[in-house]
Amino acid sequence: MPYFDYNATSPMVRVAREAWVAAQDEAWQNASSPHRAGVRVGLRLQAAREKLAVLLDCEAERIVFTGGATEGAHAIMQHLSEQLPLDARIGVSVTEHPAVLAAVGSYFESERVVRLPGTFGGTVALERVDQALAAGVKVIVLMAANNEVGFLQPWAEVARKCRAAGAMLVCDATQWLGKLAAGGLAEADWVIGSAHKFGGPKSVGFLLRPAAENGFSVRRGGAQERGQRGGTEDFPGIAAMVAALAEAEQSKVLLEDDRVRTRQAFEAEITRRLEGVRVLAPVVERLWNTVALVMPYAENHRWVAKLDKHDVQVSTGSACASGKEAPSHVLAGMGVAPEEARRVIRISAGWDTVPGDWQKLADALVAVADELKPPSNVVSV
Amino acid sequence: MPYFDYNATSPMVRVAREAWVAAQDEAWQNASSPHRAGVRVGLRLQAAREKLAVLLDCEAERIVFTGGATEGAHAIMQHLSEQLPLDARIGVSVTEHPAVLAAVGSYFESERVVRLPGTFGGTVALERVDQALAAGVKVIVLMAANNEVGFLQPWAEVARKCRAAGAMLVCDATQWLGKLAAGGLAEADWVIGSAHKFGGPKSVGFLLRPAAENGFSVRRGGAQERGQRGGTEDFPGIAAMVAALAEAEQSKVLLEDDRVRTRQAFEAEITRRLEGVRVLAPVVERLWNTVALVMPYAENHRWVAKLDKHDVQVSTGSACASGKEAPSHVLAGMGVAPEEARRVIRISAGWDTVPGDWQKLADALVAVADELKPPSNVVSV
Structure with missing residues (x-):
């Protein structure tokens, strides 16, 4: 039965399932527990973070493991809404995923949102990005690849424009990851990913934050993720996610x-x-x-x-x-x-x-x- | 090697792992997809919700599946902070889990928080609950069983007191579920649970909300969980969680x-x-x-x-x-x-x-x- 709905979700790939099952056997303990078994899980969690950092070509410290892309989008928008000046505006491509638009709408009043229209091909109109940046917009929200139509956004170019203008780029790479090479995505200040779109498990994802960003947290709680996300780390899920992306990067893309x-x-x-x-x-x-x-x-x-x-x-x-x-x-x-x-x-x-x-x-x-x-x-x- | 750290996390029980693996084979599709395979996952998700509702003796509509207890605590506190009058106060037992205290602190200024001290046995001093309710506190936050020392809180009695006073009880049942019978917990207006504490997977949990509560959402996004939590539903994880709790309720407790x-x-x-x-x-x-x-x-x-x-x-x-x-x-x-x-x-x-x-x-x-x-x-x- 040919399945042509991979953009909705993908079956778990073999390496991811094997990584999950192995971790449930060997590394199910709480990474914050003080005994050696817990410490070992913490070390393996850090090794997974470093492996993912290599795949994404970024510093491991930029990675925060999450529960998926929607959680990532909300966390980033909540943080930006708290950090930016009250009158700062944010430029948002009109063809973003509904979860990203909902996250923007949850934390930014509509008068602070500059809509960035697309061309008829769907990709963002670059001159409108230029105008927005020239008008002092502090953040651009632009996905890497569109979930409905598949068009690729000029995120690398927009990342350069943002950097030149002293603005930040938030890039939802959910549909890009695993299908196309991840190298370069880390040029965006914030990147969002979700494991189940590239052969990993549901309920697991990650985000990249800027290396120098202080005070970011998905939610407060314990000291997990260096205080950036309270809640017991899901090492089996994370191991499965990294295995899936590593396989995709090594052969599929x-x-x-x-x-x-x-x-x-x-x-x-x-x-x-x-x-x-x-x-x-x-x-x-x-x-x-x-x-x-x-x-x-x-x-x-x-x-x-x-x-x-x-x-x-x-x-x-x-x-x-x-x-x-x-x-x-x-x-x-x-x-x-x-x-x-x-x-x-x-x-x-x-x-x-x-x-x-x-x-x-x-x-x-x-x-x-x-x-x-x-x-x-x-x-x- | 005797493992005496179950309050940190538990290994997945066999029935949960089997449910997870079976769902990854048969029901990994997106529950929101319009084809029959997706619709079937949606129906199985609803069946899982109804099975959990039987275990908890509550209406299925009260259940919102989450990523765990910390997420649940934050969602509830964010919602209450938005719904309650600006001067309403909230009574919080001092021996709550750090994640719950962090959630309270994220959404309520300290002058709105009435600290409810414990007795030397750790359980909340009931006369202080009475005083708080008499003073017009609108919400009491009291866990079911303590994670560090294990003492059981008089949550059923506090639920009655809250109802009589027109206040709400938020009950973190994370350490209770799977160890003691869940029956009666739904008397609390809000209940928080986490699968990996009772033999289910990490990254999965649930909360109960009041049946008549409008406008609650963990986060906006798509229409998942009837608009109450954006993000692709993790049916394999949910199936595993419900299997673990069902087994515990049927034999272990x-x-x-x-x-x-x-x-x-x-x-x-x-x-x-x-x-x-x-x-x-x-x-x-x-x-x-x-x-x-x-x-x-x-x-x-x-x-x-x-x-x-x-x-x-x-x-x-x-x-x-x-x-x-x-x-x-x-x-x-x-x-x-x-x-x-x-x-x-x-x-x-x-x-x-x-x-x-x-x-x-x-x-x-x-x-x-x-x-x-x-x-x-x-x-x-």
Whole structure:
């Protein structure tokens, strides 16, 4: 059953599961306990932090382990809202993940938020970033890769612009990590990641903070994470997360070119075989795994249900937003009309997706198109 | 190697690990995804919620799954600080867990916090609760069972007092759950629990909120947990947590009387064999698993290290507070002098601890006592 919903979550990869199970056997003790078994867990936790720091090419001290990306976004926004001058403004790309927008909205009044619109390709309009920085915005919030459409944001360039302007960049790298090389992400002042999006367990994530940032904490409690996050450290989960990312960095992210070609072949085939279908953001660089298609007719939830019966799993969009009636803010930000947005399905492949799975998906889409075709379009053969 | 540090964390029990592994195989998808596999995870998540509600004897709607007790404490305190009138005060037992005290301190200025002192046995002084409620305190914060010394708080009685006074009770049941029957805890308006303290995984917990409480959320994000906690639900972790608590409720908590007798036999033996040792809170009801001992000489970290070499693992106190130089606030609240507090070790058994383990502990304590005895006390035989 081809699964094309990796952007919602991924199955745990073997190395991550093995790391988790081994840690539950050998290193389940509390890292803050004073006996040797506890101290050993603390040392292994530090070793995991250092391994992750190598993968991210940053100082280990910048890493704070979290419960996931949403927690990370809230912690960063709460901290910034407390640290920044009361009249400081924050520039936020309009196509950010709902969790990041909710975090911004939880801690910043709307008059302090400068909306950074995207181009029709979805990527942020760089001249608007320039304008915002010139106008004294102190923080830019820009994700690395979009969860709904897959377009890559020019985060490295924006990081440079921020540094030149004395501003900070908050980069949600949730969809980038594990799919593309992590090197360079640490150029952002704040980075957010979530393990279950790259083959690790749910409930585990990390963030990078600036090396010199004082007073940051996700929440106060005990002395865990050097006072930066109260609560017993989940070493098994952290070990699994780092194992998953290490494997991705060592082998998976190197295959990007092949995978982009496979995705492009699918896009070419489906637009050829299915009249009226449209690939969103066809020109800009996108994740190798993500395709958002505007279907020619019928609402997206009907496509998802019919494809499901053909044993192919896709999504209507962000799982976090599914169930909402309002059309996607990402699509709206790209200038997609609401009527079209209701016909968009999200296809997101994974590391184990093979060309044959893409072929099955294309065949299933063509078959479902026949089932959903409106009567007026029925053509007798 | 007898492990007597269960109050810091417990190894995962078999049923929990099996539930986790099975869910990673069968139900790893995103519960918010629109395909059938996602919907099935959502249904299983709801079934887990209802099973937990039966164990806790409360409405399933009161349950919000969290990342653990510290997260729960912060979410509740943040919510209460936003909901209560600006001049409303909150009564907090002085022997609460550091994470709860940190959460209170994060959201309530100290002049709004009424400290509720304990008796020398550690349990809260009920007349001070009465006074606080009579003075219009709107919230009482009282844990169910203490993590350092094990004394049980009169939470059921305080819940009744709160209800009569129109106040709310926040009850941190982290150390109670899995050790004693959970029935009745839902009488508290807010309850906090953490899976890894009762044989479940780390990074998973739950809280109970009042059925009629509007506007509560741990953090905003997607629609997960009916809008009450943004972030992908960790169904494997939740399934493991509920399996662990179900097993404890079905078999383990029923053995309390036997286990209290085993603990008491240890206490009798060690006070007989080791001159000058003292059991804290000897008279009040305590958890069957917890003994805090004032050792006759030498600082507690030396006892922990020496016992460790005798293959017995105990703690200096709360793992969350270890590494802190200041003496325990729990012991101070019980009237234990700082000089004595530095000699306190915490012994916390588990479900698999057998009388032979307690015997090994007693023997090890006696052996270590010989090693640590100050020269002036050496008596030639």
